[in-house]
Amino acid sequence: MTGRPETQDQPKALLGRRILLGITGSIAAYKSAVLAREFIKRGAEVRVVMTPSAIEFITPLTLATLVGSPVHSDFTENKDSGEWTNHVELGLWGDLYLVAPCTAATLSAFVNGTCSNLLQAAFLSSRCPVAIAPAMDLDMYTNKATQANLKTLSERGVQIIEPQSGALASGLEGKGRMEEPEEIANFVEKYFTKELPFAGKKVLVTAGPTEEAIDAVRFLGNRSTGKMGFEIAGRLADLGAEVTLISGPVNLTTPPRVTKRIDIVTAQELYDRTVDIWPQMNAAIACAAVADMRPSTPSTEKLHKGDLPDSMRLENTPDTLLELGNMKTHGQLLVGFALESDTVEESLKSAEGKLKRKNLDMIVMNTLSDDGAGFSHDTNKVTIIQNVDGHNTTHVFELKSKREVAKDIVNLLTF
Numbered sequence: 001m002t003g004r005p006e007t008q009d010q011p012k013a014l015l016g017r018r019i020l021l022g023i024t025g026s027i028a029a030y031k032s033a034v035l036a037r038e039f040i041k042r043g044a045e046v047r048v049v050m051t052p053s054a055i056e057f058i059t060p061l062t063l064a065t066l067v068g069s070p071v072h073s074d075f076t077e078n079k080d081s082g083e084w085t086n087h088v089e090l091g092l093w094g095d096l097y098l099v100a101p102c103t104a105a106t107l108s109a110f111v112n113g114t115c116s117n118l119l120q121a122a123f124l125s126s127r128c129p130v131a132i133a134p135a136m137d138l139d140m141y142t143n144k145a146t147q148a149n150l151k152t153l154s155e156r157g158v159q160i161i162e163p164q165s166g167a168l169a170s171g172l173e174g175k176g177r178m179e180e181p182e183e184i185a186n187f188v189e190k191y192f193t194k195e196l197p198f199a200g201k202k203v204l205v206t207a208g209p210t211e212e213a214i215d216a217v218r219f220l221g222n223r224s225t226g227k228m229g230f231e232i233a234g235r236l237a238d239l240g241a242e243v244t245l246i247s248g249p250v251n252l253t254t255p256p257r258v259t260k261r262i263d264i265v266t267a268q269e270l271y272d273r274t275v276d277i278w279p280q281m282n283a284a285i286a287c288a289a290v291a292d293m294r295p296s297t298p299s300t301e302k303l304h305k306g307d308l309p310d311s312m313r314l315e316n317t318p319d320t321l322l323e324l325g326n327m328k329t330h331g332q333l334l335v336g337f338a339l340e341s342d343t344v345e346e347s348l349k350s351a352e353g354k355l356k357r358k359n360l361d362m363i364v365m366n367t368l369s370d371d372g373a374g375f376s377h378d379t380n381k382v383t384i385i386q387n388v389d390g391h392n393t394t395h396v397f398e399l400k401s402k403r404e405v406a407k408d409i410v411n412l413l414t415f
């Protein structure tokens with residue numbers, strides 16, 4: 001078996017998070033270097049986009065060296081070759097677009113949808129949350145236009161990191177100083193810990209196959225790779241959930257922000273570990289491909305060829321999901337999977353039967369009759385049946401990568 005042993009890590013709010021750091025032309029730009037380093041120190045990946053005037057305050061070389069990737073400041077990377085910077089790709093890359101420092105001019109451009117430099121273009125193209133740390137002189141900050149712009153951006157969902165009071169570059173004293181880098185990093189960390197849709201929620205995900213011993217070296221198993229469950233665990237963790245991933249033997253790395261991974265081998269171990277922690281969970285997603293049968297009397301030794309039986313007595317393994325459904329209390333959300341191999345109509349009927357029998361809120365059905373669905377593919381095609389207050393709703397999805405399928409599944413979860 002591969003993978004990490006059982007671990008219980010500290011919250012890793014910034015680990016692997018992609019932060020697009022925008023720097024505009026303010027004297028506070030020198031602090032952006034410290035900020036970039038702080039993010040890197042906390043495990044984030046950082047890319048930097050600068051306005052032409054920001055370059056007057058701090059060199060791209062300093063930032064590129066700190067974050068380990070080239071800094072973007074112009075629409076064209078290379079004027080001779082005509083190579084351009086893809087602001088759309090930049091806008092889509094980040095989990096957060098943080099503009100620090102953000103000048104009064106950029107603030108106004110964001111409000112008006114102006115697109116006169118790469119940093120502004122990335123703002124218009126970004127799909128991720130945006131945060132800004134304003135930096136300006138006190139009169140500019142208190143000006144009604146600036147305050148109105150801040151209010152507008154805040155109403156549009158932009159996070160505002162309030163400037164602090166103190167000595168300003170103009171020699172005046174007052175509010176307008178960009179917040180200190182460490183505090184901005186704390187703000188962002190808190191954002192990823194608290195503001196995400198599943199923050200504070202505990203979710204259990206089971207994944208991968210189980211192996212049932214025949215003897216010391218042979219087992220009954222199946223071809224599950226665990227990919228679907230790992231993608232779901234990763235997606236939930238990205239959205240702030242505290243995820244415990246219980247996995248059968250797979251060859252996969254634990255997604256970065258998953259809080260705890262428990263490795264199991266048999267259906268019995270899966271049952272014992274899962275049933276034990278289910279009462280503390282807000283939700284469980286059962287993706288594991290559990291062996292339904294196990295040899296009744298496995299040998300602890302390796303059986304030699306001549307000693308192998310012609311037939312083998314099998315017994316049922318415990319049905320973990322069925323037990324979770326029996327134990328489910330008000331407010332807990334339970335999701336199962338159904339791997340079917342019949343026609344679509346028969347498969348749907350079977351999946352609906354499992355949804356009811358196992359007291360589920362949702363079942364994700366995939367059928368082996370769809371090309372590219374099921375085990376050992378990087379893609380999957382699912383139909384999701386959701387039960388709300390006794391009524392079933394069916395959602396049919398196209399063939400997609402398992403990562404995208406995980407997003408579709410997680411989008412339907414409410415708990």
Ligand code: CTP
Nearest residue numbers: 286287288290292318319320321336337338339
């Ligand atoms: N499951 C489980 N424990 C088992 C068997 C299945 O927890 N011993 C869970 C799976 O993780 C999945 C769901 O039950 O979420 C349905 O699994 P599936 O193999 O499709 O259905 P079964 O209940 O085993 O029924 P059948 O084999 O008749 O299709």
